[in-house]
Amino acid sequence: MKGLDCFFRPRSVAVVGASRDRGKIGYCVLREMRKRYKGGLYPVNPHADRIMGLKCYPSVRDIKELDLAVITLPRETVPVVLRECVDKGVEAVVIITSGYSETGKEGRRREEELKNIIRGSRTRIIGVNCLGIYDAYSGVDTLFLPESKFRRPARGGISFITQSGAFGSTILDWMSSEGLGISKFVSYGNQTDVKENELLEYLDRDRRTRVIVAYIEGVSDGRRFMEVAGRVVKNTPLVVFKAGKTDMGSRAASSHTGSLAGSYRIYEAAFRQAGVLEAQSVEGMFDLAKVLEFLRPPRGDRIAVVTNGGGFGVIISDSVIRNGLRLARFSRESEGRLRSVLPAYANIHNPLDLIGDADKVRYEKALDILAGDPNVDGIIVIPLLQTFSLEPEVIDVIAGIKRRAKKPIIACATGGRYIRRHLARLDRKGVPAYTSPERAVRAMRALVRYGRVRGS
Amino acid sequence: MKGLDCFFRPRSVAVVGASRDRGKIGYCVLREMRKRYKGGLYPVNPHADRIMGLKCYPSVRDIKELDLAVITLPRETVPVVLRECVDKGVEAVVIITSGYSETGKEGRRREEELKNIIRGSRTRIIGVNCLGIYDAYSGVDTLFLPESKFRRPARGGISFITQSGAFGSTILDWMSSEGLGISKFVSYGNQTDVKENELLEYLDRDRRTRVIVAYIEGVSDGRRFMEVAGRVVKNTPLVVFKAGKTDMGSRAASSHTGSLAGSYRIYEAAFRQAGVLEAQSVEGMFDLAKVLEFLRPPRGDRIAVVTNGGGFGVIISDSVIRNGLRLARFSRESEGRLRSVLPAYANIHNPLDLIGDADKVRYEKALDILAGDPNVDGIIVIPLLQTFSLEPEVIDVIAGIKRRAKKPIIACATGGRYIRRHLARLDRKGVPAYTSPERAVRAMRALVRYGRVRGS
Numbered sequence: 001m002k003g004l005d006c007f008f009r010p011r012s013v014a015v016v017g018a019s020r021d022r023g024k025i026g027y028c029v030l031r032e033m034r035k036r037y038k039g040g041l042y043p044v045n046p047h048a049d050r051i052m053g054l055k056c057y058p059s060v061r062d063i064k065e066l067d068l069a070v071i072t073l074p075r076e077t078v079p080v081v082l083r084e085c086v087d088k089g090v091e092a093v094v095i096i097t098s099g100y101s102e103t104g105k106e107g108r109r110r111e112e113e114l115k116n117i118i119r120g121s122r123t124r125i126i127g128v129n130c131l132g133i134y135d136a137y138s139g140v141d142t143l144f145l146p147e148s149k150f151r152r153p154a155r156g157g158i159s160f161i162t163q164s165g166a167f168g169s170t171i172l173d174w175m176s177s178e179g180l181g182i183s184k185f186v187s188y189g190n191q192t193d194v195k196e197n198e199l200l201e202y203l204d205r206d207r208r209t210r211v212i213v214a215y216i217e218g219v220s221d222g223r224r225f226m227e228v229a230g231r232v233v234k235n236t237p238l239v240v241f242k243a244g245k246t247d248m249g250s251r252a253a254s255s256h257t258g259s260l261a262g263s264y265r266i267y268e269a270a271f272r273q274a275g276v277l278e279a280q281s282v283e284g285m286f287d288l289a290k291v292l293e294f295l296r297p298p299r300g301d302r303i304a305v306v307t308n309g310g311g312f313g314v315i316i317s318d319s320v321i322r323n324g325l326r327l328a329r330f331s332r333e334s335e336g337r338l339r340s341v342l343p344a345y346a347n348i349h350n351p352l353d354l355i356g357d358a359d360k361v362r363y364e365k366a367l368d369i370l371a372g373d374p375n376v377d378g379i380i381v382i383p384l385l386q387t388f389s390l391e392p393e394v395i396d397v398i399a400g401i402k403r404r405a406k407k408p409i410i411a412c413a414t415g416g417r418y419i420r421r422h423l424a425r426l427d428r429k430g431v432p433a434y435t436s437p438e439r440a441v442r443a444m445r446a447l448v449r450y451g452r453v454r455g456s
Numbered sequence: 457m458k459g460l461d462c463f464f465r466p467r468s469v470a471v472v473g474a475s476r477d478r479g480k481i482g483y484c485v486l487r488e489m490r491k492r493y494k495g496g497l498y499p500v501n502p503h504a505d506r507i508m509g510l511k512c513y514p515s516v517r518d519i520k521e522l523d524l525a526v527i528t529l530p531r532e533t534v535p536v537v538l539r540e541c542v543d544k545g546v547e548a549v550v551i552i553t554s555g556y557s558e559t560g561k562e563g564r565r566r567e568e569e570l571k572n573i574i575r576g577s578r579t580r581i582i583g584v585n586c587l588g589i590y591d592a593y594s595g596v597d598t599l600f601l602p603e604s605k606f607r608r609p610a611r612g613g614i615s616f617i618t619q620s621g622a623f624g625s626t627i628l629d630w631m632s633s634e635g636l637g638i639s640k641f642v643s644y645g646n647q648t649d650v651k652e653n654e655l656l657e658y659l660d661r662d663r664r665t666r667v668i669v670a671y672i673e674g675v676s677d678g679r680r681f682m683e684v685a686g687r688v689v690k691n692t693p694l695v696v697f698k699a700g701k702t703d704m705g706s707r708a709a710s711s712h713t714g715s716l717a718g719s720y721r722i723y724e725a726a727f728r729q730a731g732v733l734e735a736q737s738v739e740g741m742f743d744l745a746k747v748l749e750f751l752r753p754p755r756g757d758r759i760a761v762v763t764n765g766g767g768f769g770v771i772i773s774d775s776v777i778r779n780g781l782r783l784a785r786f787s788r789e790s791e792g793r794l795r796s797v798l799p800a801y802a803n804i805h806n807p808l809d810l811i812g813d814a815d816k817v818r819y820e821k822a823l824d825i826l827a828g829d830p831n832v833d834g835i836i837v838i839p840l841l842q843t844f845s846l847e848p849e850v851i852d853v854i855a856g857i858k859r860r861a862k863k864p865i866i867a868c869a870t871g872g873r874y875i876r877r878h879l880a881r882l883d884r885k886g887v888p889a890y891t892s893p894e895r896a897v898r899a900m901r902a903l904v905r906y907g908r909v910r911g912s
Binding site: 023025028098099103144145146148149150151162163164165166167168169170171173174176177215217243244245246247248249251252253280281282283308309310311312313314315317318320321322327345349351353356384385386387388413414415416417418419420435436437438 | 479481484554555559600601602604605606607618619620621622623624625626627629630632633671673699700701702703704705707708709736737738739764765766767768769770771773774776777778783801805807809812840841842843844869870871872873874875876891892893894
């Protein structure tokens, strides 16, 4: 198979260490694979005939054709099984087992041993010390997290690679509740063999992946990473969250995934130069991913703000300026048209306050004018749905304008259950929606920046 | 009545402009007041006999005893009614009506007229151009927002004053869904009479108020505000969100509430000097309010981080350092004790990684040791509840330690529905819990800063 396809679209998968014991990783992996994966699925366990109704094999050697082996065994037995995979010509091996270079010198030696086993062969490893892969399309799922505690996100256009498995899994879980969809998730752990660079290149070519998000502590080869990233971003936006920014954080990282976090200032500058978008918070990663999945970048940085809540106009204006964007100056023509459709007591300037008694009709007229204004590159709209006069159908109005407009529209609304329900509707209609002004503006900033990356 | 009690604990309330028409503000205010307010409630409307089953009065003059009048009338009739209130000796008047100094010169003249009417009398005004008051304890509720779209938060210890009504109301709605409780909410609009300073002093003396949050665009008198704030914070923590930080934002503010936002740099320095805690985002306001409501400040800034997800340890360490706090160095004794209760492969340092297979017992032992460590001032705990081995009862373990420990404990957990349910349980047990590492650390920083304010 081509590239890393054997990991993500294997025709057959063996779970080595499959178990009937609910407390075992091998139980959980087999159970999840069975749910969604449609290819040949083979539990490997010398002490069982059948598990979950599937025929069990004593060893990978006994399976006729095998693309992917998932190893969930204790450390001591990993080399033996890996060697069997190499002998058999298995192309893809995910090793979940931990206790390697992240634990010190002795662990590093053990990890070297695994490298030696695959050297010169066609066998590739993702791991060690990882959660492995979740592919929402093919159903490959090596995450050993009980579904009662952890929900897989729906299918979508975001792919997420992460050095920290536990961190990554909590984020997947969070994505599910935020309504964000995933293509491929890879927890690559110690990158014993397959490195983040190769994953980036693979995902860039994956037609399901519209945006890549990466959580990294340290990279395997800085220069190479930036080279690859610089190429990838021409085609696929890349959002990075870098952990280990401080000395203390770096030290923690080294005992976590055995990686050298390096100087953050160097990373920061290199990311910028390569056109990588850096998120500064955990939510930020996916706030950016969402906007980059849904919208094309604007032509420039002149932002119009439209709201029926004056306070939000003030807050967003501050945030637009402090984030290095500009508040658009409406064209003469737009000003005239706005004056004719808004009440006499409305102030016609940016941020545009449609006043507390605005309804969906007023929103539609105003947004339509700004969507056609050549001085406006992008629009942030903040409908205060709590007010008396604003009908929930304003959501459809915004979505309609978004479909017609040749510029990005981002929405923001703060509030409780009623509001969240309507925000989710906006997301589903392709208008990225955020619960706070700051998050909406940072999303717009990322989009503007990415426009520059693509344009340059 | 004393101070502003007539606004918040009136024995009787008149809704002037009460209406049967569901589209009218006077309808909504009366309906909400009827739900929770237990004192005398009088609709005023010369064209009706009864509204919602309540006897209607043609004018406030016809009501025997009256503490608070809520005016929801059109601008033209406001002066007449206000004069009647003054003549009658009504102490408190909330004027919701807008179209005053926020609209320019003519509006300023109209607002001066109202000031002249109350001059020398005992009548005080909250407003104009506001939503007014919500008191979760007395049931006073002048917010004219339909309950289907907008939920009032439960009773609690946070009081919130805001210059922007619409903004404030969305925040109240958001508080309801975050499980935050409120004491008093005041949307004071143009501060025609009662100013933010007086509200701060009143809330400081209110025994239900444990923390005050203020959204301000500009203050009526900067020097006086800082004087008052400096006194208040000795007793009650004060969190401020300042809108109108940039020139563009200030300009927007002036057409919104007619306020002069002034130079943000000056505000920023003055807040710091006065011991006011400034929030930099909308969520931030209540992230800080929550921690200040629940916990006492630590003695110092040496923070211990405990998790079963290494990645979060790295992220929190970065965030602790970048927020100007320190990572605690565990005492020799703690190190020894931790070594004896944790598995051999655990690294004993801060951030303390309890490893992916941690259970609640391991959490309890580790937290108990750190709670007693004299080198640790505060603890941030990040339980990855999604993992196989960690039972949900770790929530009770954390809450138990929090009750016994003489230092603050803050929790953080990222994830979907399962996690949010357990975070809410932590909140209810008095352990402030956050969905992201950055928010948890900023909460701890605010607590440390407030400790310095109180200590100085």
